[in-house]
Amino acid sequence: MIVDIHTHVGEYPAHIDERFAAQAREAWAEVTLGGTVEEHREHALAGVNRAVVLAFDAQAAGFVVPNDYVASYVATDPARLIGFGSVDPSSPTAIDELERMTGDLGLVGCKLGPIYQNIDPLDPRFLRVCEALERLGLPMLIHQGTTFARAGSLLQARPILLDEIALRYPELRIVIAHMGHPWFDETIAVIRRHPHVYADVSALVGRRWLLYQALVAAVEYRVTHKLLFGTDFPFFTASQTIDGLRSVAGDAFGVGMPTIDPDVIEEIIHRPSLDLLGID
């Protein structure tokens, strides 16, 4: 059983504005912006059993994939697709929308990204959302790491800020996207301390040396059991991600360098992430 905890749908230009597109192209000249549900259906599920599909309400960054859009796509294949909604913590109706997306739309988690939403994770409006997620039993997948987008500040994006959230809301399930790149050390410190805080390895195969260093650090701190499989589709597919993870195992970087046991890589790929997050 392979679960992809991190995939996107979203159409350009319907869900991605010109400002976001321009900043993406500055960082990645060859970037593909967005992906339709047809593309997701055809490619995202190749090689995995189930996939989490993320909405995103990041008005500040110009990237808004509505909850209803994700819910209607997930309804076409509920055996394999799992929908996570999103709310803008700055919105006065954030909690109402959280209740609507879980009650009426059947979405089972929430995607947040403070640096895209231009809010500090310790702002009372953000904490109010965390409190509601804990009360509703909804896991939070949070982009807590850097980005090319200039909506917010990098000071809002440090993984270490989630330590305070985990202390205040100990039953809240948290997944730190992309292992909090490039602040892998902060992510490892946080996931090590809190039983319900995890990190996904999505998109890291695009930077092989950093992936290797992040996984070696996770091995040395004994937190690889907190790492979940994810791709960040459409940016990477499951087969690219699985091949990339396997490519850093063993003595891939030469004799004398730290090694990552291939079994550790297989455990990440086959992690029962939905069980860990209390989904299903």
Ligand SMILES: [Zn+2]
């Ligand atoms: Zn993503």
